[in-house]
Amino acid sequence: MSLRPTRRTALVGAALAAGTMLAACSGPAASEETGSDSPVQGGTLEVGFSEDIENYDPHQRPQLTARTISRQIADTLTDQDPETGEILPWLAESWEVNEDSTAFTFHLRDDVTFSDGTALDAAAVAANFDRIVDLGPLAYIGAGLLRNYDGSEVVDERTVTVRFTEPNAQFLQATAVQSLSILAPATLELDPEQVAAGDVIGSGPFVLTSYDPNEGITLTAREDYAWGSPLYENDGRAHVDEIHVSFIPEATTLAGAVASGQVDYGYVLAASTVPTLEAGGAQVVTTQMPAIAIPVVPLLHQEIVQDANVRRALSLATDRQAIVDTVFEGRARPATGVLSTTNPGYVDLSEELAYNLDGAIALLESSGWDEVGTDGIRTNADGDRLSLEIRYVPGGGDTELMLQLLQQQWAQAGIEFVLTPVTDAESSEYTIHDSPADVTTWSQTRADPDVLRTVYSSFYENQSFLFGHADADVDGLLDELQRTIDPQERLDISEQVQHLLLERGYTVPIYDRVQFAGAAAGLSGVHTDLEGKPLFVDAWLG
Amino acid sequence: MLRYVLRRLVQALIVLWGAVTVSFAVLQLTPGDPVRIMLGGAGDAAAAASPEQVAALRAELGLDLPLWQQYLDFLGRVLTGDLGTAYSTGQPVTAEIAQALPVTVELGVAAIATSVVAALVFALLGVLLPGAGLRSLFQSVTVLGVAMPSFWVAIVALQLFSFRLGWFPAFGSDGVVAVVLPALAMAVLTAGTLAQVLTRGLKDALTEPYADTARAKGLSEVRVVLGHALRNASLPVFTMVGMMVGGVLGGAAIVETIFGRQGVGQLFVEAVRAHDFPLIQALIILTGGVFVLVTLAVDLLYPLIDPRVVAPYRSGRTGGVDLTARTEVA
Numbered sequence: 062m063s064l065r066p067t068r069r070t071a072l073v074g075a076a077l078a079a080g081t082m083l084a085a086c087s088g089p090a091a092s093e094e095t096g097s098d099s100p101v102q103g104g105t106l107e108v109g110f111s112e113d114i115e116n117y118d119p120h121q122r123p124q125l126t127a128r129t130i131s132r133q134i135a136d137t138l139t140d141q142d143p144e145t146g147e148i149l150p151w152l153a154e155s156w157e158v159n160e161d162s163t164a165f166t167f168h169l170r171d172d173v174t175f176s177d178g179t180a181l182d183a184a185a186v187a188a189n190f191d192r193i194v195d196l197g198p199l200a201y202i203g204a205g206l207l208r209n210y211d212g213s214e215v216v217d218e219r220t221v222t223v224r225f226t227e228p229n230a231q232f233l234q235a236t237a238v239q240s241l242s243i244l245a246p247a248t249l250e251l252d253p254e255q256v257a258a259g260d261v262i263g264s265g266p267f268v269l270t271s272y273d274p275n276e277g278i279t280l281t282a283r284e285d286y287a288w289g290s291p292l293y294e295n296d297g298r299a300h301v302d303e304i305h306v307s308f309i310p311e312a313t314t315l316a317g318a319v320a321s322g323q324v325d326y327g328y329v330l331a332a333s334t335v336p337t338l339e340a341g342g343a344q345v346v347t348t349q350m351p352a353i354a355i356p357v358v359p360l361l362h363q364e365i366v367q368d369a370n371v372r373r374a375l376s377l378a379t380d381r382q383a384i385v386d387t388v389f390e391g392r393a394r395p396a397t398g399v400l401s402t403t404n405p406g407y408v409d410l411s412e413e414l415a416y417n418l419d420g421a422i423a424l425l426e427s428s429g430w431d432e433v434g435t436d437g438i439r440t441n442a443d444g445d446r447l448s449l450e451i452r453y454v455p456g457g458g459d460t461e462l463m464l465q466l467l468q469q470q471w472a473q474a475g476i477e478f479v480l481t482p483v484t485d486a487e488s489s490e491y492t493i494h495d496s497p498a499d500v501t502t503w504s505q506t507r508a509d510p511d512v513l514r515t516v517y518s519s520f521y522e523n524q525s526f527l528f529g530h531a532d533a534d535v536d537g538l539l540d541e542l543q544r545t546i547d548p549q550e551r552l553d554i555s556e557q558v559q560h561l562l563l564e565r566g567y568t569v570p571i572y573d574r575v576q577f578a579g580a581a582a583g584l585s586g587v588h589t590d591l592e593g594k595p596l597f598v599d600a601w602l603g
Numbered sequence: 604m605l606r607y608v609l610r611r612l613v614q615a616l617i618v619l620w621g622a623v624t625v626s627f628a629v630l631q632l633t634p635g636d637p638v639r640i641m642l643g644g645a646g647d648a649a650a651a652a653s654p655e656q657v658a659a660l661r662a663e664l665g666l667d668l669p670l671w672q673q674y675l676d677f678l679g680r681v682l683t684g685d686l687g688t689a690y691s692t693g694q695p696v697t698a699e700i701a702q703a704l705p706v707t708v709e710l711g712v713a714a715i716a717t718s719v720v721a722a723l724v725f726a727l728l729g730v731l732l733p734g735a736g737l738r739s740l741f742q743s744v745t746v747l748g749v750a751m752p753s754f755w756v757a758i759v760a761l762q763l764f765s766f767r768l769g770w771f772p773a774f775g776s777d778g779v780v781a782v783v784l785p786a787l788a789m790a791v792l793t794a795g796t797l798a799q800v801l802t803r804g805l806k807d808a809l810t811e812p813y814a815d816t817a818r819a820k821g822l823s824e825v826r827v828v829l830g831h832a833l834r835n836a837s838l839p840v841f842t843m844v845g846m847m848v849g850g851v852l853g854g855a856a857i858v859e860t861i862f863g864r865q866g867v868g869q870l871f872v873e874a875v876r877a878h879d880f881p882l883i884q885a886l887i888i889l890t891g892g893v894f895v896l897v898t899l900a901v902d903l904l905y906p907l908i909d910p911r912v913v914a915p916y917r918s919g920r921t922g923g924v925d926l927t928a929r930t931e932v933a
Contacts, residue, residue, distance in 0.1 A: 113865065116693070122641075197656060198656035198657070198660045201642060201653070201656055253693065254688070254693040258692070258693075274702060274703075277777065308863055308865065309773075309774045310869070311860055311862075311863065313761075314761060314861055315863075317761060318774055323773055323774070484635070484876075485876060486634055486635025486636075486876070487635065489634075489635050489637075489639040489640045522653065523653045523657075
């Protein structure tokens, strides 16, 4: 799970020729026949990140680039198949969950060591979870995944039982998330600031050997690595000797660096740079994020959107296909559900998301918005204008373009949509419960329907849009979700919830988030995990 | 002279105190909650920290105290040499800056050296080349320099010299080759300005009586320019270079971002974006301090270049050298 957009598995072109990869190529990812078919050993992989790393500690606040590093240097108890969403064994070779999802027992592999030589054991796992809870606000994502943590019991050297005071069915998937990476006991004893600065020891295929920006950020392959995730093609030592990381915040510089071969892998690319890069012969790695479909969400403390008809009308007045065609030139998919197609909890609700301008107008008129002013905007009997405001942080460009198109489309139905750009700093002044805006947009990547529970329930003040505006039906289903461990039952419940969310207009999904990375022609084998982070253990330079 | 320097240093402290106080006030007045930004949950982004977590962190950072107390605490820490820890990274701000500073110093030195050399070449060619047409061509080229913003030069240079020709890396701060393009991007604008000032000074100087005297003695035009006019014309250039040193950080913010250099300029941009108060304050103290010291150095060196200028510590004036003094004395 990550707050910043990440991306689903796609793989770099040449791997297709080899025909050996687990993951599928999604979307229009380029598949140049470049590089060699069989892995080449050695060499230094040059990587360019779009964002500087502020904190190397995977337990602390989430940042896409930092998590990409931690994905290479630390492992997790489980991994998650990007295709099926299935939870796969990794550091834990098996597990049991008790009846009411309050106790999770993991049986660890017996051959795993951290890069400082200490062995992975049950006590180390327990110490990791204890630390995350102790970090509290510094580790708010991990601490959220461990909500109601009661403690970890070391049953024997290889067996640990994690207990919760309340049902916590989402925890199994959470053990595949970077925020719950298993770090060496020596790292856990350090001050959080020291770990944040880069003093991190894990059991991953690479070791962070230099984290001083002036010396360069370097990861070195671990010679004795032999416990790769089942998702890794190569479960032993990485093919390359070293990874060298640079930070290139300017989008055109990053894209140019990939196109000219100055970096082998550029992550994350701005959508606007993709066409040029593709034309230049570099490989574009496209990942459909296992997230929520990017929505516009009504803020229920505002009276104007407390009317379900108005909320539904917003959805009916939205022509999603037109938006993705313009914003992403066909590289992203229109939303066909509350979750994106690559989320394991995805349900196809495209019929409910069809464009229906007449339907939208009918709903608005039935709610008393039946006068149309000279400016084309509807008013009601009290003379109020049907005007909605959104506050957004520009920057990316994609969001802004999407909102401008919505503005035009909604105007057709007589809805005024006011776009107010704000800075990051300004937006930190208010929460989703006291924002002066009427609707908002957001994204969160988590490959589990649990994302619905945290966000569309009324359970958590900091996370839930319906906090203070509880819908008993929605809450009831989402509460059940947390108590249900059986994957099929979880899917059934999440499907019912998604229907309800659309019917009652609690969210207006627009498009499935997509993310881009670029690989130079000479790079082979890189594929990505479920959140789109590259897995460099499988990469080779040929 | 020692007393003068001391007095200037005390004034510098007052200036720094003022800068820090104003920036404290400005940060309070501009919207933004450092704790929420720090926790990554800016505004509407759900899945942020819980209200209890936000409150705990706020207390930990002392941001729940009354403003006057935050301000006094801050001043107290600065006086004891403790600039605090950056919110965004949790590292001491001194370490953050120490890490970034060499990258910017390298860029600044390279950019200023390039500007000065380029300005000298263009200005000298602009007055020495045979033929008024050629001379005016070189003079007009310097206008182009002034007209090209550094971000534009940076992007063009990247496209041409890095992406197309592959002569220089597009990013990073690894070695001398990496500094070439960013230094060029920063130097074009300042070189243009310097060259214009210098050309103007040279042309003025060449109409002065002493230039005629020199020519009458049979000196070649080259020797008149190099031996007499250049020294006179270089005074305003000298002042401008001093100002440039102080201004390197502003230019570096843009150029460092484009070229992915982890320098002080980029650090500044990040700090402001994150409302990272301790880091912003430390950077203001640094840049203000550099500016004050450079101005002082320029003032002290001035009489060495032009003996006609009365040293400020003798005249009792404390400001910079008054350029009009030159013509009066002459």
